[in-house]
Amino acid sequence: MIPRPETGSAARALLLLLLFLLAAGPLLLLLLLSFGEGWFWPALLPAEFSGSAWGSLASGASGTRLLRAALNSLLLGLSTGLLASLLALPLGRQLARLTGWRRMVGSAAAFLPVAAPPVTLGVGLNYTFLVSGLGGSFIGVLLAHLIPALGYTCLFFMGYFEVYDDRLDEAALTLGASRAQLFRPVTLPLLRRPLLEAALLGFLISWAQVPLTLLIGQGLVSTLPLELLSYVNAGQDRFAAAGAIILTLPALLTLAVAGLAIKRTGAVVA
Amino acid sequence: MSGTSRLELRLVAVRFGREAGLSAISLAVAPGETVAIVGTSGAGKSSLLRAIAGLDPVAGGSVVIEGVDRSSAPPEARGAVYLHQTPLLFPHLSVAENIAFPLRVRRVDAMAIAKRVDEVLEKLRLGSLRDRDPATLSGGQRHRVALARAIAGRPPVLLLDEPLTGLDPATRAETLEAIRSALADYDPATLYVTHDLAEAGSIADRIGVLLAAEIQQIDTPVNLFEQPASAAVAEFVGFSNRITGESDGSTFRAGLWEIPLQTDFTGRAVLLFRPQSLYVEDAGELTGEVLSVAHSPQGPRLRVKVQGVELDATASRSGMTERGDARFRLDNPGLRIFAEL
Amino acid sequence: MRGTQPAYGMLAAFVVAAPVLVGIAYCAAGVLGLLGDTAGGSVNWSVLADAATWRSVGWSFWAAGASTFLALVGAVAVAALCRSTRSSDRAARALAVLPLPIPHIVAALVGLLVLAQSGLLARIAYSLGVVGAPAEVPVLVYDGLGVGFILTMAAKEIPFLALIAISLAGGDLRPVEESARTLGASPAELFRRITLPLLLRGMMPATVAVFVFVFGSYEVAAMLGPTAPAPLPVLITESYAGASLERRTEAYLLSLLALLIACVAVAAHELLRRDMFRRLPG
Numbered sequence: 001m002i003p004r005p006e007t008g009s010a011a012r013a014l015l016l017l018l019l020f021l022l023a024a025g026p027l028l029l030l031l032l033l034s035f036g037e038g039w040f041w042p043a044l045l046p047a048e049f050s051g052s053a054w055g056s057l058a059s060g061a062s063g064t065r066l067l068r069a070a071l072n073s074l075l076l077g078l079s080t081g082l083l084a085s086l087l088a089l090p091l092g093r094q095l096a097r098l099t100g101w102r103r104m105v106g107s108a109a110a111f112l113p114v115a116a117p118p119v120t121l122g123v124g125l126n127y128t129f130l131v132s133g134l135g136g137s138f139i140g141v142l143l144a145h146l147i148p149a150l151g152y153t154c155l156f157f158m159g160y161f162e163v164y165d166d167r168l169d170e171a172a173l174t175l176g177a178s179r180a181q182l183f184r185p186v187t188l189p190l191l192r193r194p195l196l197e198a199a200l201l202g203f204l205i206s207w208a209q210v211p212l213t214l215l216i217g218q219g220l221v222s223t224l225p226l227e228l229l230s231y232v233n234a235g236q237d238r239f240a241a242a243g244a245i246i247l248t249l250p251a252l253l254t255l256a257v258a259g260l261a262i263k264r265t266g267a268v269v270a
Numbered sequence: 271m272s273g274t275s276r277l278e279l280r281l282v283a284v285r286f287g288r289e290a291g292l293s294a295i296s297l298a299v300a301p302g303e304t305v306a307i308v309g310t311s312g313a314g315k316s317s318l319l320r321a322i323a324g325l326d327p328v329a330g331g332s333v334v335i336e337g338v339d340r341s342s343a344p345p346e347a348r349g350a351v352y353l354h355q356t357p358l359l360f361p362h363l364s365v366a367e368n369i370a371f372p373l374r375v376r377r378v379d380a381m382a383i384a385k386r387v388d389e390v391l392e393k394l395r396l397g398s399l400r401d402r403d404p405a406t407l408s409g410g411q412r413h414r415v416a417l418a419r420a421i422a423g424r425p426p427v428l429l430l431d432e433p434l435t436g437l438d439p440a441t442r443a444e445t446l447e448a449i450r451s452a453l454a455d456y457d458p459a460t461l462y463v464t465h466d467l468a469e470a471g472s473i474a475d476r477i478g479v480l481l482a483a484e485i486q487q488i489d490t491p492v493n494l495f496e497q498p499a500s501a502a503v504a505e506f507v508g509f510s511n512r513i514t515g516e517s518d519g520s521t522f523r524a525g526l527w528e529i530p531l532q533t534d535f536t537g538r539a540v541l542l543f544r545p546q547s548l549y550v551e552d553a554g555e556l557t558g559e560v561l562s563v564a565h566s567p568q569g570p571r572l573r574v575k576v577q578g579v580e581l582d583a584t585a586s587r588s589g590m591t592e593r594g595d596a597r598f599r600l601d602n603p604g605l606r607i608f609a610e611l
Numbered sequence: 612m613r614g615t616q617p618a619y620g621m622l623a624a625f626v627v628a629a630p631v632l633v634g635i636a637y638c639a640a641g642v643l644g645l646l647g648d649t650a651g652g653s654v655n656w657s658v659l660a661d662a663a664t665w666r667s668v669g670w671s672f673w674a675a676g677a678s679t680f681l682a683l684v685g686a687v688a689v690a691a692l693c694r695s696t697r698s699s700d701r702a703a704r705a706l707a708v709l710p711l712p713i714p715h716i717v718a719a720l721v722g723l724l725v726l727a728q729s730g731l732l733a734r735i736a737y738s739l740g741v742v743g744a745p746a747e748v749p750v751l752v753y754d755g756l757g758v759g760f761i762l763t764m765a766a767k768e769i770p771f772l773a774l775i776a777i778s779l780a781g782g783d784l785r786p787v788e789e790s791a792r793t794l795g796a797s798p799a800e801l802f803r804r805i806t807l808p809l810l811l812r813g814m815m816p817a818t819v820a821v822f823v824f825v826f827g828s829y830e831v832a833a834m835l836g837p838t839a840p841a842p843l844p845v846l847i848t849e850s851y852a853g854a855s856l857e858r859r860t861e862a863y864l865l866s867l868l869a870l871l872i873a874c875v876a877v878a879a880h881e882l883l884r885r886d887m888f889r890r891l892p893g
Contacts, residue, residue, distance in 0.1 A: 098620040109624035117827025120866040124634030208714030251712035
């Protein structure tokens with residue numbers, strides 16, 4: 001834009017500092033806490049560093065619990081991501097084709113499971129899950145996670161298909177190809193990226209989920225966030241910090257892709 | 271010159287794109303005068319306007335408005351209002367509020383604002399749209415509101431960037447009318463960018479031709495169209511027929527062509543003329559062949575080969591033409607000759 | 612291609628929304644004692660008369676509103692101040708959005724660690740000589756005002772709103788701002804009359820979304836919120852876990868209330884989006 005004099009450069013510097021703290025601070029703090037020993041009031045830094053918290057966490061009974069929780073979380077996450085992504089593809093595409101008032105209804109429908117507080121969903125659907133024998137089971141929790149995840153991924157694909165140029169398909173169709181023939185050479189390569197992004201989105205939703213797992217899982221399905229919650233409730237701060245770092249790992253590993261996915265969803269939500 | 275001109279560009283240089291740029295643009299526009307800037311697409315016309323407005327930096331030279339050098343002034347302090355090609359109305363304000371904007375930011379008192387807004391609404395026939403939401407307006411109406419807003423504050427300089435480009439005929443007419451009304455409201459110095467020569471000719475007092483990063487000629491429409499200053503300008507304003515040859519000072523020769531023509535130079539020369547200057551005539555001196563006939567609203571356009579050169583010509587005075595051998599006449603007054611560089 | 616066969620689209624809409632609709636239906640049935648685990652019970656409206664319930668609802672509204680407001684301020688600040696292509700501004704924009712995929716529960720933990728009476732902030736205050744002992748530190752977590760909760764949620768939601776604000780400020784707004792400047796608006800006038808109003812307008816739907824997210828958040832409320840008034844999601848779980856039939860019905864009723872609020876938010880969100888769509892400049 002127009003070259004401007006240095007207005008508000010102090011404000012900008014302060015903002016930059018604040019943003020840096022908000023971005024890097026949490027992880028730093030968690031690392032200090034989980035690797036630190038004897039970090040009592042009023043010390044600003046731990047007295048010494050060791051891997052003992054991580055060690056005790058990983059060993060013995062707590063170790064097996066943590067491992068099981070981690071495995072559950074991973075499996076739940078991957079399954080939710082995969083299912084939410086694959087299902088949202090046709091759903092989102094059809095939703096994107098709606099026009100007028102129907103479009104508003106469609107968009108509201110996709111947003112509803114996203115906006116509905118997970119606690120209320122857990123409460124409202126718990127009996128149904130129990131009666132169908134899914135209460136307290138892995139599958140039950142998976143289905144429960146799928147509810148908000150599908151909302152997010154549908155919004156994502158609605159956003160994607162909003163800008164997808166149907167004319168590409170139309171051009172190929174007028175050249176004589178059938179829809180099925182289009183799929184492999186034209187449609188699939190283009191969809192690879194968004195499918196991956198949507199799956200990641202679904203994964204993150206499931207990975208971080210708390211109330212639905214609590215309510216539908218009936219305490220029988222343990223996940224990482226639930227473990228974290230129990231550490232906090234028991235006052236085991238260092239374990240909690242270690243658990244939090246493990247929880248944050250996927251987010252860190254997939255920053256770039258996650259950002260893009262959320263941007264696309266955000267384009268519809270906004 | 272500075273005493274009477276409202277806008278003056280002195281050797282202004284503008285950079286745009288990676289390497290392209292304008293090097294030494296100089297011109298002066300008097301109060302009430304409209305100067306059109308024409309040139310090929312991508313020639314830098316918009317960039318020039320943006321630099322004058324202060325939206326992009328000037329790489330050299332100075333922009334002087336009302337006698338004051340504004341080259342390093344921010345856009346709001348220049349007094350040059352820039353109008354985008356698509357009217358950019360403020361969506362959160364009504365039509366009247368849009369128009370009042372330039373007055374409001376200058377803290378004009380409410381009564382004066384109301385009065386001026388009414389005046390301008392009247393002038394551009396927008397009275398009935400006063401409280402409307404800009405999103406509900408038609409294209410033509412949006413253009414008129416943008417113009418109204420531009421002149422509300424009586425800015426010394428108006429910069430119109432291709433205002434009629436891409437409009438359908440009806441909206442074009444409506445907007446052109448509105449532009450005329452707007453410019454007649456007070457005496458702004460107006461720069462009007464377009465790639466349409468006819469449009470420029472109909473609205474501008476002078477036309478500046480921007481070619482090869484320079485203003486090659488700036489003159490009244492009549493002078494420009496009749497007496498282009500260079501071969502490049504001539505080709506730009508419609509002298510599409512081009513023959514390169516030699517001049518010895520009194521005759522032009524090129525292959526089979528031999529035309530008596532006084533020049534003040536000798537050596538390689540390029541002869542230019544409009545298609546209208548070459549026409550089919552049974553008693554014509556030139557022999558040739560009509561290669562193809564294309565019909566246009568302005569009459570048949572012929573592609574011909576005369577004395578070995580392919581040219582554009584027009585039909586005979588009787589309007590009849592067909593392919594094949596024919597004889598042609600060349601109108602000498604329509605010829606222009608330049609030294610070839 | 613658009614507008615053809617809307618039946619499929621409507622079917623898709625139904626499929627996605629169905630679980631929530633079933634949830635709502637079941638909560639209603641549960642309240643009325645029509646089904647399942649509250650069958651036979653009579654409608655217990657007493658929880659609606661209980662002042663504690665409304666204090667919880669009020670608290671959740673207040674906390675969600677305050678968090679959303681602060682997040683909005685932060686997002687607008689980043690988008691409006693850090694717009695150039697300077698590397699410091701680009702860094703600011705990237706940093707603002709970076710924390711987006713961090714789980715809420717992790718944010719809650721960090722909030723706890725920083726804002727508790729013996730937390731990091733308190734210790735910094737101690738080293739600056741502002742306080743002497745943990746007891747002297749202002750209570751920011753588990754407090755009635757929800758300051759800890761609000762600050763944590765605001766920080767957590769800034770990335771999402773910033774993403775949208777930055778995209779708006781970098782794109783659609785620029786040409787309109789140019790017009791305004793050549794019309795005579797100084798940078799301050801430009802911000803006040805054009806940039807800020809248009810940014811806020813563009814962000815309205817997302818702001819509504821953030822509000823409803825924060826309103827319904829469980830884990831952060833459980834970890835940082837007060838015990839009385841309990842944040843609504845926490846109140847719901849407590850009621851649900853309660854042994855008696857009465858408490859169950861309470862839980863259904865409160866869930867229904869929360870779902871109703873969510874539906875209103877969804878409707879508002881859709882209306883705002885449609886409104887906005889019509890009003891793009893140019």
